[in-house]
Amino acid sequence: MFTIDAHLDLSMNAMEWNRDLRKTVAEIREREKGKTDKVDRAKGTVAFPELRKGSVGLVVATQIARYVAPGNSLPGWHSPEQAWAQTQAQLAWYKAMEAVGEMVMIKNKKELDEHVALWTNDEPNDKKPIGYILSLEGADSLVTLDNLHTAHAYGLRALGPAHYGPGRYANGTDATGHLNEQGIQLLKEMDSLDMILDATHLCDDAFWDAMEIFHGSVWASHNNCRALVNHNRQFSDAMIKVLIERGAVIGAAFDAWMIVPDWIRGTSLPEQMNCSIEKIIDHVDHICQLAGNTNHVGLGTDLDGGYGTEQSPYDLDTIADLQTIPAMLLKRGYTNADIENMMHGNWLQFIRNAWA
Numbered sequence: 001m002f003t004i005d006a007h008l009d010l011s012m013n014a015m016e017w018n019r020d021l022r023k024t025v026a027e028i029r030e031r032e033k034g035k036t037d038k039v040d041r042a043k044g045t046v047a048f049p050e051l052r053k054g055s056v057g058l059v060v061a062t063q064i065a066r067y068v069a070p071g072n073s074l075p076g077w078h079s080p081e082q083a084w085a086q087t088q089a090q091l092a093w094y095k096a097m098e099a100v101g102e103m104v105m106i107k108n109k110k111e112l113d114e115h116v117a118l119w120t121n122d123e124p125n126d127k128k129p130i131g132y133i134l135s136l137e138g139a140d141s142l143v144t145l146d147n148l149h150t151a152h153a154y155g156l157r158a159l160g161p162a163h164y165g166p167g168r169y170a171n172g173t174d175a176t177g178h179l180n181e182q183g184i185q186l187l188k189e190m191d192s193l194d195m196i197l198d199a200t201h202l203c204d205d206a207f208w209d210a211m212e213i214f215h216g217s218v219w220a221s222h223n224n225c226r227a228l229v230n231h232n233r234q235f236s237d238a239m240i241k242v243l244i245e246r247g248a249v250i251g252a253a254f255d256a257w258m259i260v261p262d263w264i265r266g267t268s269l270p271e272q273m274n275c276s277i278e279k280i281i282d283h284v285d286h287i288c289q290l291a292g293n294t295n296h297v298g299l300g301t302d303l304d305g306g307y308g309t310e311q312s313p314y315d316l317d318t319i320a321d322l323q324t325i326p327a328m329l330l331k332r333g334y335t336n337a338d339i340e341n342m343m344h345g346n347w348l349q350f351i352r353n354a355w356a
Contacts, residue, residue, distance in 0.1 A: 001340070002120050003322055004347040006060040006251040006300035007200075007222035008046060010132070011090030013304050017044075022102060024049045025318045039266070043308025046319045048102055051130055054320035057119035058106070058344075060221055060300070061094065061132035063087040063156075066163055067140035074165050076140075083141035091154065094132065104129040107155050109355040116348065133351070135198060135221065138163030139170070145189050152193050160198035160221070161186060162206060170210075172201040173233045179209040187214045196354055199223075199243065200300075204232065211242055217354035218246050222253040222300035224283040229261050237290060244291045247353070249346045251300020252280050256311045259283070270314035277313045277321075281328055284342065294338040298347045299325075 013019045017038060019028050025047045035041040051059070065086035066076035077083040097103040106112050115131040135158035142148050148159075161183055162172030169183040179187070187210060190197060197218045202210060211218075220243060226234035235243070235250070243250060256275045257263035263273055270276075284297045291297075303312065303319050315321070322343075329339045 001055060001323065001326055001343050002116070003054060003056045004058045004298065004344045005056050005303075005319070005322070006219070006249075006298055006347055007135075007253070007302045007305070008059045008061055009064060009137070009302070009305050010046070010059070010061045011093045012062065012064055013044070013046065014093045015086075015090055017304075019044065019047075021047045021097075022049075022100075023047060040304070040306070040308030040310060043310050044304050045308060045312060045316065046304045048130060050318040050320045052125040052128065054318075054322050055119070055125060056130070056319060056322065057125065057128060058115065058131040058133070058347075060135050060158065062135050062137045063090045063141070064137040064163070065090075065141045066138055066165075067168055069166070072165060080140060080143045080168065084143050084147060087136070087141045087151075091134075094134070098129075101127075101129055104131050105155050106131045106133050107157060109352055112348075112351060112355070133157050135159065135196075137198070138167060138172070138201070139183075139186060140168045142169070142186070145185065148186065148189055148193070152195065156195070158196035158198050158219070158221070159190060160200050160202070161210070162201045162203065164201070170206040171203045172206075173203070175203050176205055177203065178205045179213070183209075184213055190214065191216050194354070199248070201233070204236075204239075207239060211246070217350070218243065218248045219350060220248060220250040220300075222251045222302040222305075224253050224258045224280075225286045227286060228283055229258055231258070233258060240287055240290050244287075244296050247296075247350070249296055249298050249350045250287055251298050251347075252284050254280060254301040254303050254312055254316065255305065255307060256313070259313065265311070269310070270312065275313050276315050277325060278328060280313065281325070281332065285332065294334065294341045295346055295349075297342055299343070 029042045032042040065083035068076035139161045161170035164173045171177045226236045260275045
């Protein structure tokens with residue numbers, strides 16, 4: 001089934017993990033054997049051949065570069081200008097992949113419809129370019145709002161103002177605090193450009209500020225449910241209900257500590273914790289029950305988002321295994337129409353509406 005993944009850090013993996021995503025997952029793992037600089041070496045799950053094998057023909061692909069102020073222990077860049085330069089290196093990689101026919105940027109409804117028609121024409125996927133909608137995860141790299149206009153001109157269509165910790169525009173996961181004046185102006189400028197706001201990673205204070213200030217299209221590219229795993233990274237039922245009222249789609253994230261409770265990062269193992277794809281469907285089902293329908297859920301896996309198989313569902317070897325999900329949903333009582341909604345239909349409807 002044609003599938004959309006609303007959150008993949010492809011350029012980060014290419015530029016910082018030094019992975020040639022044109023190779024198969026097996027080839028990338030083989031080349032990384034023995035390396036210890038990253039915890040997920042030789043454990044990656046995402047590459048272009050596996051995306052095609054799994055019919056994942058459209059993704060929301062990120063640029064990401066955090067600014068860290070003195071005293072901030074998170075990894076990142078020591079100036080906004082360095083962070084901006086890193087996002088431009090990531091953009092250059094996407095353009096290099098376009099030049100060799102591996103990817104194609106999707107910036108408007110016409111390009112979207114043409115690309116979906118290509119991927120649903122019943123011909124083999126082997127040579128089809130992977131479509132990507134460009135998103136910025138964390139706004140720290142925008143030195144000023146002039147950079148936002150530059151980014152929109154080169155194709156940026158979605159933006160999440162925060163990531164982890166304190167940010168220049170908004171505070172994110174494990175931080176607190178309302179939007180600052182820069183963050184308020186950022187949202188207003190995004191509104192004027194008809195950009196999509198990604199509510200993922202916003203701390204609670206900033207989330208509620210954003211829901212009041214921002215009037216455009218809102219999605220949550222990769223987020224699960226606080227009712228099932230109690231952490232500020234997840235959405236509370238009240239937050240989910242507001243997103244539903246706003247017409248948002250919420251993408252199910254595949255990072256194990258967000259899927260099952262009591263996960264200890266660096267210690268717990270997926271099988272030990274019974275972390276399976278079925279557990280992700282519990283989060284999806286929870287959102288569907290709150291909504292009373294299947295119109296507000298999709299996939300936003302975040303696979304290889306700084307982790308690999310050591311912190312993914314134990315029954316997922318590569319991203320191609322997303323194709324096991326329809327059968328699981330069918331067993332849960334969801335209809336074929338529901339399943340199509342979850343695998344691609346809800347994202348398509350949302351994007352078409354946002355770009356109308």
